[in-house]
Amino acid sequence: MTHYIVRRLLFAVPTLIAISFILFALLDLAPNDPTGQLPLTIPAEAREQIRESLGLGQPFHIRYARWMEQFFVNEPLNLIEQAFGIEIGDSESRLRVRSWATRSPVVDLIIERLPQTLWVVGLSYLIGILIAVPIGIVSAYRQYSWFDQLGTFVSMIGFSVPTFFTGLLAIIVFSVALQWLPSIYDTTHRVTDLASFWLQIKQMAMPVMVLALFNAAQISRFMRAAVLDNLTQDYVRTARAKGLRERVVLFIHVLRNSLIPVVTLIALGIPTVFGGAIITEKIFRVNGIGELLITAIQGADIPLVQTLSFLFAVLIVLFNLIADVLYGVLDPRIRYG
Amino acid sequence: MTAAEEDRQVEPVAGPASRQPVLSVRDLRTRFRTPDGAVHAVNGIGFDLHEGELLGVVGESGSGKSVTMLSLLKLLPMPPAEIVSGQALLDGEDLLALDPARLRHVRGAKVGFIFQDPMASLNPVLSVGYQLTEPLRTHLGLSRRAARRRAAALLEGVGIPAADSRLGDFPHQFSGGMRQRVMIAMALACDPKVLIADEPTTALDATIQAQILDLLQRLRRERGMAIVWITHDLGVVAGLADRVMVMYGGQAVERADVRSLYARPQHPYTRSLLRALPKIEGGSRGERLASIPGQPPTLVRAPDACPFAPRCAHAFARCHAENPALAAVTESHEVACWYDAEAGVPRAA
Numbered sequence: 201m202t203h204y205i206v207r208r209l210l211f212a213v214p215t216l217i218a219i220s221f222i223l224f225a226l227l228d229l230a231p232n233d234p235t236g237q238l239p240l241t242i243p244a245e246a247r248e249q250i251r252e253s254l255g256l257g258q259p260f261h262i263r264y265a266r267w268m269e270q271f272f273v274n275e276p277l278n279l280i281e282q283a284f285g286i287e288i289g290d291s292e293s294r295l296r297v298r299s300w301a302t303r304s305p306v307v308d309l310i311i312e313r314l315p316q317t318l319w320v321v322g323l324s325y326l327i328g329i330l331i332a333v334p335i336g337i338v339s340a341y342r343q344y345s346w347f348d349q350l351g352t353f354v355s356m357i358g359f360s361v362p363t364f365f366t367g368l369l370a371i372i373v374f375s376v377a378l379q380w381l382p383s384i385y386d387t388t389h390r391v392t393d394l395a396s397f398w399l400q401i402k403q404m405a406m407p408v409m410v411l412a413l414f415n416a417a418q419i420s421r422f423m424r425a426a427v428l429d430n431l432t433q434d435y436v437r438t439a440r441a442k443g444l445r446e447r448v449v450l451f452i453h454v455l456r457n458s459l460i461p462v463v464t465l466i467a468l469g470i471p472t473v474f475g476g477a478i479i480t481e482k483i484f485r486v487n488g489i490g491e492l493l494i495t496a497i498q499g500a501d502i503p504l505v506q507t508l509s510f511l512f513a514v515l516i517v518l519f520n521l522i523a524d525v526l527y528g529v530l531d532p533r534i535r536y537g
Numbered sequence: 538m539t540a541a542e543e544d545r546q547v548e549p550v551a552g553p554a555s556r557q558p559v560l561s562v563r564d565l566r567t568r569f570r571t572p573d574g575a576v577h578a579v580n581g582i583g584f585d586l587h588e589g590e591l592l593g594v595v596g597e598s599g600s601g602k603s604v605t606m607l608s609l610l611k612l613l614p615m616p617p618a619e620i621v622s623g624q625a626l627l628d629g630e631d632l633l634a635l636d637p638a639r640l641r642h643v644r645g646a647k648v649g650f651i652f653q654d655p656m657a658s659l660n661p662v663l664s665v666g667y668q669l670t671e672p673l674r675t676h677l678g679l680s681r682r683a684a685r686r687r688a689a690a691l692l693e694g695v696g697i698p699a700a701d702s703r704l705g706d707f708p709h710q711f712s713g714g715m716r717q718r719v720m721i722a723m724a725l726a727c728d729p730k731v732l733i734a735d736e737p738t739t740a741l742d743a744t745i746q747a748q749i750l751d752l753l754q755r756l757r758r759e760r761g762m763a764i765v766w767i768t769h770d771l772g773v774v775a776g777l778a779d780r781v782m783v784m785y786g787g788q789a790v791e792r793a794d795v796r797s798l799y800a801r802p803q804h805p806y807t808r809s810l811l812r813a814l815p816k817i818e819g820g821s822r823g824e825r826l827a828s829i830p831g832q833p834p835t836l837v838r839a840p841d842a843c844p845f846a847p848r849c850a851h852a853f854a855r856c857h858a859e860n861p862a863l864a865a866v867t868e869s870h871e872v873a874c875w876y877d878a879e880a881g882v883p884r885a886a
Contacts, residue, residue: 434657442672443645456662532707
């Protein structure tokens with residue numbers, strides 16, 4: 201197993217280098233100008249100087265190499281320094297990947313935004329799973345019952361109605377009409393006592409539930425299909441023929457088999473949690489990663505877009521590996537050598 | 538091995554002579570509700586099974602052999618299946634009338650089941666040891682350790698070498714024949730009175746098939762349990778069974794002592810089946826095997842006529858109008874047919 205993981209990680213290196221190159225090249229080819237958002241009164245020579253100062257005067261391959269150095273060497277070194285409070289070499293003059301728009305290091309921006317995204321999107325993913333798995337099991341076990349019909353109906357809604365609709369609907373109902381929940385997520389809010397904790401829950405409720413509905417819809421369908429698939433297998437009949445309780449048949453025999461594809465699906469979905477939920481974050485004004493990315497794209501903040509996209513790529517490659525390893529752990533028929 | 542188990546092994550086998558049946562099934566009817574109407578899968582099957590007896594149930598695919606046996610323990614998916622009528626007495630208890638909790642105490646404890654495909658019938662993600670200890674812990678209330686010891690002994694008993702070390706293995710780590718041995722060990726775990734073997738050797742190759750047959754014969758002698766052996770292989774039945782029930786279209790068309798059945802087959806269906814067997818001597822080379830014309834019945838119609846009539850060479854008007862019931866030809870031989878095949882004339886009404 202260790203051998204397999206190491207090999208997969210080594211294979212990931214060329215993949216990621218290729219991805220970084222494609223990302224860099226695509227963004228470079230895209231027609232954009234970092235000075236485009238600046239006032240029109242700024243003369244052309246000044247704009248040219250700004251571009252020079254951002255390093256845009258150099259040829260493509262030099263810029264790509266510089267970015268590689270900054271991202272793979274300088275930023276990790278910086279993170280290590282921060283984590284352990286030590287100094288490695290000349291950290292003052294070490295170049296970091298900086299946002300064109302704010303001139304602050306991209307990694308700092310991401311670290312600043314990550315907690316909001318993880319709390320809101322991560323929690324919604326977790327709640328989605330916790331809702332979806334039992335619903336999927338019961339729906340499959342009682343196929344075509346009213347519970348299953350209702351579950352199917354709600355899943356279809358969660359699946360097909362976009363979050364910008366359910367989000368706005370939730371705001372109209374809970375913020376405008378009932379005035380129960382705040383419609384704007386206050387990132388600066390600090391939990392210090394019970395009252396502020398309650399406010400935190402209230403401001404998280406809508407974005408989390410809107411996203412949870414969407415996630416639960418997908419996972420519950422998948423769970424239902426997996427359980428249905430296994431319920432008709434011969435080994436279920438064997439388990440019943442042994443005189444086991446229905447509970448044991450369902451939760452030990454059927455569930456163990458049904459969870460294999462679902463766990464894989466869940467693992468593959470985790471990178472999207474880090475990626476944030478652009479639309480939902482935008483609607484509820486959650487200052488998360490998705491918000492950061494969309495603002496960066498609008499402002500042609502290439503280093504930020506580049507770094508964020510590449511980090512998503514790293515996460516996707518990583519969780520693909522994790523999903524494969526989990527598959528091998530859950531299914532004894534699969535052995536990695 | 539416990540003292541009780543050793544006792545049982547030296548006990549002389551109670552043959553078919555003991556007259557009180559272990560399992561007695563009467564007028565079992567099972568239907569499947571489908572969008573195209575009801576499928577009458579089992580139409581009034583009845584049989585007695587005595588201690589130590591091996592009853593061979595023969596018939597082609599779709600004749601209702603498996604459905605009959607699965608109905609007894611309600612192992613069919615319900616719906617679409619429903620048991621319309623019937624009685625199945627085991628130890629004076631009607632299995633078909635038991636509530637689910639009581640039925641669970643019969644399944645695996647008093648009646649063991651072996652299924653056809655040992656790969657699909659074992660749970661792929663649970664270890665063989667776990668699956669084997671399940672019935673032991675459920676029915677006998679054994680502790681984890683005791684159940685494990687017993688499971689190892691069971692595997693040893695069905696001829697799996699190094700049984701102790703194989704308990705942690707998963708089904709895919711066993712060969713086909715070994716998997717079927719595991720299935721057998723599982724079915725026998727709680728010393729059932731009745732073992733139902735649903736085509737246990739069909740998925741195996743010929744050598745392994747012979748080994749499994751030997752194994753089951755030995756276990757039957759050792760434990761004196763009654764076996765229902767479902768198969769479409771008349772050769773297997775001839776060498777194994779005490780009595781045979783031939784099924785066609787969800788009905789028993791002939792029921793007889795094994796010798797009597799092969800010596801004097803009565804029903805036209807049985808006779809054609811026996812003619813369809815390849816012969817080692819006698820038949821000249823290049824001679825084609827006899828086959829039965831037509832297709833097996835679809836069973837959508839209610840059983841108001843002889844199900845075999847459309848394919849029967851001897852069918853006459855009555856066969857299409859009335860469904861014959863089993864009637865005794867000799868003391869140990871019953872047939873459900875309006876035509877006396879031996880005499881070549883219709884039976885007297």
